[in-house]
Amino acid sequence: GGGGSQQGSEGGAPYTIGVSNGFISSEWRTQMIQDLERVNKEYMEEGLTEELVIESADVDVQGQIQQMRNLINQGVDAIIVNPNSVTGLNQVIKEASDAGIVVISVDQEIPAEGAINVVIDQAEWARRSAEWLVEQLGGEGDVVVINGIAGHPANEARYDAVKEVFSRNPGIEVIAEANANWDQATGQQKMSNILASETGIDGVWTQDGMARGVLQAIVASDPERFPVVVGEARLGYMRLWHELRQQDEDFSSYGVINPPGVGASGLRVAVEMLRGKELKEGVLSGEANNTIYVPIPGVVNDQNFDEWYARVKDKEGEYVLDGIISREKAQSYFKQ
Amino acid sequence: MKRPRVDPVLIALLLAAGLFALGSLLQPGFGSYDQAMNILRLAAFLGIVAAGQTLVIISGGEGIDLSVGAVVTLGAILVFRLGTGEAGGALLALAIALGVGLLIGAANGLGITLLKIPPLVMTLGMAGVVQGLILVVTRGELRGETPDLLAGLVSGSLAFGIPGVVLVWAALGLLMWLLLWRTPYGRQLFAVGANRTTARLSGVRVPAVVVATYALSGMLAALGGAILLGYTRQVFLNLGDPYTLPSVAAVVVGGTLLAGGVGSYAGTMAGALVLTLLTSLLTALDLPESARQIVYGLTLLALLSLYGRQRALRE
Amino acid sequence: MRAAQALPPRGRLREAALRQSYAFALVLLVAAAAANYALQPNFFNPAVLGGNLMTYLPLLLLAAGQTVVVIGGGIDLSLGAILSLSNVIIVSALGESPGAAQILLAVGAGLLAGALAGAVNGACVAYLRFQPIVTTFATSFVFSGLALYVMPSPGGSVPQGLLSAYGADPLGLPLVFWAAVLVLLAWGLLRSTRYGVYLYATGGDQLSAFVSGVPVSPVRLASYCIAGLMAALAGLAMALSTSTGDPLIGEPLTLSSIVAVVIGGTRLSGGQGGVFGTILGVVVLGLFQSIVSFMGVPSWWQTLINGLIVVVALAGPGLLGLLHRGRRP
Amino acid sequence: MPGEVSLSARHLAKRYGGVVALADGNLEVSSGEVVALMGANGSGKSTLGKIITGAVVPDSGTLLLDGEEVRFSSPHAARRAGIAAVYQELSLIPDMTVAENVWLAHEPLSRGLVKRRERRERTARLLELFRGVVGPSLGPDALVSRLSPGERQIVEILKALSAEPRLMILDEATASLDGEQVARLFELVGGWKAQGRAVVFVSHRMEEIFRIADRAVVLRSGRTVGEAETSRTTEQELISLMIEGGVTKRHIEHPPGPAGGRKILLRAEDLRAPGVRGVSLELARGEILGLGGLQGQGQPELLRALFGALPRSGRLLLGGREVRLSHPRQAMREGMAFVPGDRGREGLLRVRSILENLMLPSWRRYGRLLDLKRARRDAERIAGELRIVMGSLDDPVDTLSGGNAQKVVLGKWLLRAPQILLLDDPTKGVDVGAKGELYAMLGDLRKEGVAILLYSSDDEELLGLCDRVLVMREGRVRRELKSPELTRSALVKASVGTEDGG
Ligand SMILES: Nc1ncnc2c1ncn2[C@@H]1O[C@H](COP(=O)(O)OP(=O)(O)OP(=O)(O)O)[C@@H](O)[C@H]1O
């Protein structure tokens, strides 16, 4: 497809869409790419899009800038980017939008001019599980927090929300806090250290990507009474949860879905924009007023666990519970 | 030059004891038996992964293996994927994983000896290649299961609550001791690390020893991956990454000279223990992450000051 | 040697070319550029090329510093952390809408922090005689801890004026070109001073250098300071290109800087090489990445192919050596 | 014209851990004087020299320069005070050029920048001093790594000279030089003397000392035990000062003819290798065959090529059977052994123990799971036979003195009972006492029927030990000498090529 056909109507189709992904060593990211490929196939069959041009490698910010430049050079019509930096891509995004390319930032909200964010609300995501934890503990108890990478924007946004929830409940005390870098093995190690030296843990709040390790450590410590654990909506964790439920009726956990499909959701938004649609008033919000918050697809809790589990248990490995907005949902953001 | 040599292994063990004591002073639960076993178990992972690193560093020639993290991940993934069914399947999967690790290590060794690529960048490049291979083969879908054998071995305890993996580690320690001190390979390895020209002129096939060493390192990293899998019971794309540089640190803290030719696996075991204790202690203490990193770095520096020092130019 | 004397002029030229440590990097550069051109002719459009080259600037500065340390017989695994530290210091010190004085102050503070961090490394290595690899691995924790302390999460902003200065292209050439020229000039100057000779002598053989009267320890200390300063400049470039501070931004660059140094023909064991080669190495690495994108291979294959290209590039000189040896009677 | 100088070292002492390198070092030297510093290996000569140049800090004692106490914090400081040294272990940077090396740390500067052109020119002027005795390739821009040992030695001397020192220490500076080069150096030293410089000269070659020195100071076990004017003393007197218990024989008597019939163990035909341009030779059972000639004529390379350590062409027959040796290991299996010329760099594992050094070529004979008891027994036996003076087999080999370290290198091969022994200048830097023992050992081996190919830079040694000597020049054997032709003058003539035999 020729570049710069933003204003063109359906006549510009099929569109070429580029993807820039700057981090590969995680299951979440690979699933994001798979979702993108799957959804794009839908559009390809209708003749709306071409094969995706995917740039996916472990790169630093500068490397990602280069990825995006390469996409611009290849004349793509839209770029879906999962950014490695909040502001680092400003310049190249501006270049892209000057060239008439639609830029959609997924997963990470960025203030760049010319980009539309399609993300879930990270603070909201964290708040839900924190509130559940507080409720389970009856507003009182000693809590351990296992965070992701210190200094990472998503980590800070989430933990800020959690701290805010905890501060509204003075009975909650954070007795230990560790950074396990969204790494299951590290999560397991940090948690087992904390378990060995702390007694009387009532609850654990953790982010996704580490929760299985954290729970594994708790299981290995063979506690008399399980703490209330905030987990993750991932198959690996749910398998363990399933086992524990069978052994112990009281075991209680909670996982808020953080959908890798947000990338594919971004793709749907991009396609609508390429078709020349305009966003409705009030759809955009966020700090720079350029964000579409897609709904959090759901929550796995003790009540609906069996239902979810039945649905996903035959998936492979570390499947992340997912959600992609429907085409209708995407269209609903636009003026008809 | 007969210097009263302080035994690095002893120092490292004393340090470990000191850190443990300090931990129990600062944090009441830290001194418990459970915690001691927990730390031993965690140290075992680092220690097993660092076994190959020890051989590589002893082999000298700026030897270092930065591909261990990637190979750990690959080893775990292979066992996870292939090790279905009963014990026999698990052992076969383990054998395949070790074989693949061996091949990757041998490729490192060939690049280093035949093509004269500096070990640091050769193994770094190999880490990229292995990571790429993992992605190509799995496409991010990590299906499989953890063989019960491994899970039982690592998490189960045999006697006195000692985790099985610690016994595996001890057995590996014994094997490494035999390998280094009681086999022609071991003695030739030290010779190659101490002086390659002398070794060659004394009939040692230096390239063969070096290739064998990197191959062993790859194999031991794959073994580390399999054992780590027994702990996490699930593989992840970056499972081994956090072990690469700490494995080097464990070897050095254990008194093995980065210049090659001098060192021991007992030292590495003690070094792994010290580093694990340090991390555990810092996790247990209520500090912000920034302070933890600073303290970790400073402590590591202090450890290096004990015997990680090079000779003075002027004595 | 007598044979070398008798070589015909052309043979001598070839010999001279081969002796240049960056000769192979030059070949790689030409090959990589050609491959890029074949795959994507658009690539050499000046605007495109300029934009791409700009992305190499932070790594270029960092790797230039790494080169100095490596030539002096050391290695620095903390440069990425120093980059982050300077980056967050500069951005925090800039504040909301800084005046000229404050900008100078902020940049000065960042550069000073970099040089000091380098001095800490240098002191540990040169005076306390710690082994460089593990020492700088240890200090990298200290520096990144400090960076996290200064700025717990990415933030701050860089004034628009500075940003546009960064994007400027004096005389129609991108800033990175001028930066490379400046770095090379500075390097040329450094090499011509006595310190330059000392640096190579120290890296070549510390003990011999010492007994010959070279102040080995100060020389090594200075090499780490220079690297720290260069990392701080890279941190500044990073701040200008990303318009924000980020305590984690430098980490991925450390190992790349070493690969760039080696591809540029500098010997990791010290005493040989130069910054020109390193600059070529940085560009070559960047071009490799573009080649992989332009080849249009499925995303799953990209990491593998990029890794293989890098390994082949590293193996190049060795392969040539093998062939050469094979040809000799 | 340098100013007057007088240096006085008093009661200098230095210990390394448990080893006393220097216990009570005394030395006086002043303008216009050449003082020889003598002593057995490990007697502390180099240590004394290094203390004077600031490369080593003494534990106690004083150093007076022109009557005032000085303390040099580095070699640099000593050089500023007019003291320069040629060190025993050379101090050149291999990957730098001759000019860069010579002027290292005192480059000619202008406004902070090195004046490269001037540096070249000044180097070229210095090189003039050795014109005619070095090859044409030794120019200011030559890389030191490509020079022969003798050329490096000369660069090292020029480097010391470039500082225009008032006092010059030459620590075994002649060890790698050939006869002509030594002669040229001595001419220069004579000139310096006349200019009022002072020279401290360290050498194990007695003849050189009598040629050049005015006075000899003798060290024994780190103590200055005496001194004498060379014109009023004899070799024997000096040796008895150097060695406790008195006189040692300088040479063994010419050994008796080979036992039994002549059986050729090794035959080489038109052997070519880097530095070796077509050598044919035969080596028989119970024979000591010498390799002579000036330094750098391909002798060490020939030995290496025979041992499979250098790529080569041509035929090699062992016991009548043609072999292809591409690695020392194969040569070892054929019963060959090789003692390399550079003990520290090629013969020893300095950080490892004496036991490990002795066992290195033989480990595989002790089983897959090493029988360490047997290995230790064998090592102890050979150490006893060779009378290696040591603390214990587990001490690092670094703790040994030069002569004992050389015995370890020899011992590790004797453990394998080789049939063919290749020796590259085995007594270089070995003191007279140890030399005598080594000679006796070679005599014994010869008697046992071992075939020995010996290269030596010391003509006396060749004359005293060998049945035949092959004189090499430019990679070829130019002449074969055997008694009665095997004389000193024939050897010298053949070496310099005034009388061409090949
Ligand atoms: N750096 C060192 N560390 C330990 N011991 C040393 C060191 N340098 C010298 N020694 C020891 O000190 C003693 C004196 O050594 P020195 O080199 O001064 O002897 P030398 O008289 O020069 O011998 P040679 O004739 O072999 O050159 C020897 O026993 C030597 O092993």
Ligand SMILES: Nc1ncnc2c1ncn2[C@@H]1O[C@H](COP(=O)(O)OP(=O)(O)OP(=O)(O)O)[C@@H](O)[C@H]1O
């Ligand atoms: N790797 C080994 N393991 C066990 N025994 C060995 C080994 N190598 C050699 N041997 C045995 O040791 C004895 C001595 O063998 P040999 O003289 O060939 O030693 P070598 O030449 O040092 O070793 P190699 O022949 O392997 O180069 C023989 O009995 C031989 O079979």
Ligand SMILES: [Mg+2]
């Ligand atoms: Mg000496």
Ligand SMILES: [Mg+2]
């Ligand atoms: Mg054999």
